[in-house]
Amino acid sequence: MASGRLRYVVLSLAVFYLLVLTVPGFLYPGLSFPADFFTPLFNTMAYSTAATLAGLPAALLLAFYASRREIGGIIPVLTFSTAIPHTAIGLLLLPLFTRFGIVDTAPAIIVAMIIVSLPIGTGSLISAFASTQKSLDEFLQPLGLNDLQIIGLHVRASSLGVVASIILMWLRCFSELGAFLIVANRPLTVGVYLFELFNRGGAAAAVLFSLILAVTGLLFSTVLYVISRKAGVR
Secondary structure (H helix, E strand, C coil), rough: CCHHHEEEEHHHHHHHHHHHHHHHHCCCCCCCCCCCCCCHHHHHHHHHHHHHHHHHHHHHHHHHHCCHHCCCCHHHHHHHHHCHHHHHHHHHHHHHHHHHHCCCCCCHHHHHHHHHHHHHHHHHHHHHHHHHHHHHHHHHHHHHCCCHHHHHHHHCHHHHHHHHHHHHHHHHHHHHHHHHHHHHCCCHHHHHHHHHHHHHHHHHHHHHHHHHHHHHHHHHHHHHHHHHHHCCCC
């Protein structure tokens, strides 16, 4: 009985969390629908896809070797950037981008997305590989395969975990703002567009677009949950 009540409490907390982020926005007077929000939305989706495809091979290699104990010490090097504000990441990238003349360009957006999403993808892939690596390596060791062939087999064995990692990387790219405020205000991405909407017209001008982004995030999170269920992760 107690565990049943606790389950209802947990469900209530989850629903409350969703409502806190969605319902209050409708309380603002004079809500307005943003003009031409399709352009930043399309830009961000396209750049997120390009950055995820470009960053995934690096994440696969880093995760595969980081999950082996002899070089597990590279993990802090890969994850430290998650502990600092992403405006700081933008400032750290700015001298390099200025030197190559790519500030406020699509390449600057894609590179920044790769930088911020790589730790997420690598960490997720480490978990995916760790669950199968020992048993699979013991089976593959006598076959004389090289590391790239072994990585390919690990990807097949952990395919659902790899897909989940791809989605997490994509979502992280899609949600980025801090680095873009420093290195790439243009072309417009959803974070910068939303920031400019708020600066021009206040919350009333930006809330409806925020709700669109919330629904987008919810859809992708639901996909991630379904994949995790299929992979046996509860």
